[in-house]
Amino acid sequence: MFREIPESDIDRAQELAYLVFHEKPEDELRKRHHELLAGCLRIGAYDAETLVGMVAALPFTMAVPGAELPCPSLTFVSVAPTHRRRGVLSGMIAELFARCPAEGWPMAALWASETAIYGRFGFGPGTYGATVEIDSREALRLRIAPDERPLRLVDPAAAPALLGPYYDRTRSGRAGRPERSEEWWAKEWMVEQDPDDEDFSRPRVVALGAPLAGYAVYRTKDGDSDRPETSGLVRLDELEADTPAVAAALWRYLTSLDLTGTVRAWGRPLDDPLLLFAADRDQVRVTSTFPALWVRLLDVGTALRRRSWAAAADVVLAVTDAAVPANEGTYRLTVAPGAPAAYESVDAAPDLTVDVRDLSAAYLGGTTLAAAVRAGLATEHTAGATDALDAALRTPLLPHTVEEF
Missing domain, CATH: 3.40.630.30 (Gcn5-related N-acetyltransferase (GNAT))
Structure with missing residues (x-):
């Protein structure tokens, strides 16, 4: 039952x-x-x-x-x-x-501990993350000049009041980021002891600018006292910045902490500007990439009507959905920048046949339906229809979140 x-x-x-x-x-x-x-x-x-x-x-x-x-x-x-x-x-x-x-x-999301399970329920990877590791035994070499305004450390108890409004103001810049309450800040982000590794320090918060222009949340861990060749670790949990120069200043700070030799950032966006403005990619390495937030459209019509669009498109979609039959059918999707989207059932030949799993993965703008077509997961019936829809779905920045739950 x-x-x-x-x-x-x-x-x-x-x-x-x-x-x-x-x-x-x-x-x-x-x-x-x-x-x-x-x-x-x-x-x-x-x-x-x-x-x-x-x-x-x-x-x-x-x-x-x-x-x-x-x-x-x-x-x-x-x-x-x-x-x-x-x-x-x-x-x-x-x-x-x-x-x-x-x-x-109209939609649901999850982090998959076993990624093979959730595709059959219509979830697709809506965001991707990268693990970045920096050898900080030497100064971080940069191709741009960092913002030289002073940095300041913030008491974790005061951090939610400072970081919360900034996060709220900027989070729409990358789709996939959930709203955070003051309680969520305090009990999830600023919790005193990391429940997964008690050897890490309490959270540290460094901020730049007044008004706030960027911040980093990180923890540190000592090196192995039995192995003198090892250095301490800086684990970056979140870094947000208004400009590349602000981001460069925060990265420079993180890589210059005394008695540390490695900065490890789990779950950075794949289009992180660090990967371009770092002067030496042997020093700044992407050690893994992975599907991060999995997305499931539960009411396809409502979800498509509510988001904005980067270009005009007029496409007839045949949508399959084994778990939510109400989503199945043939629909005309008509969209344009700044205009309400139309999504109506039609009796017409489809331009594109797509399963809800792949439509869900593309919804935030992080993956393309053209990739699904090339993989044999979707079928294009009208030449150019997929490219037109991908252009409409595109976002200036890739969707991204480090919010686990």
Whole structure:
């Protein structure tokens, strides 16, 4: 049976998640998890009265091109080891999707711990991230002049009040970034101890400019005392800047911290200007790239009508969606910059046949439908239709987020 998990079962739900993910969190983190679960939609799978599965949906609002949309963010996805491969996850996802119209949710998102799972439910990788590693034993060499205004360290307790308005003002510049409450800043970004690695310092915040023009949130870790050749590590969690010069000043600061030899930034955007203004790419290396935020259009028509468009296009789409049949059909999509989009059911030959998974991946502007066509995942029936739609979907900056949930 699939139904909403009552608040009285939250402790049971937590224990199920810890069982599945092999975790044993400390009391403070358990308390935080309880708070998160208490504030979201919780779908459970019950075998008689035993809770054997859970999917939680955090009620986020996400920046999409030219707009913001309510976007539940799936987390704590758990199936008891005794009930795997019995349709439990499929049943919970179906129950969640069935509730989304009443909640007014046209899209959903998640971070996939196992990427092979979620494509079959219509999720596609909407953003990508890069892990960047800098050898900071030598000064960072730059092709541009850094902003020379003074930097200042900010008390983490005061950081939400300073960084929050800046983040709110700038987050629409890259689609995929969710809204952050003051509580989210304090309890997720400025938490004293990193729950995944207690050897890291408390969060450090460095800011530039008044009014604020950029900031970096980072933690540090000592080198190995048993190996004198090792140096300390700087882990960058977030860096935002108004201009390349501001970004250069922040990167220069991070790479000049005493007693450190490596700066590691997980989840940078693939179009990070650092990768161009760094003078030596042997010093600044991309060590991995990966799908980051997975996106699922739950109401294709609403999602397409709400976003903005970079170019005009008039395309007939045949959309397939095995999990949400209401999305299936043939529709004419007519868009233009600055104008409301039209998306209407038509009885006409399609220009492009596309599955909701690939349409979802392209929705934020981070991937192209032409790539799906080349991979045999979508079919172009009218020459030029895919290129026209990709041009309309394009955004000035690639979508990106480091917001995990």
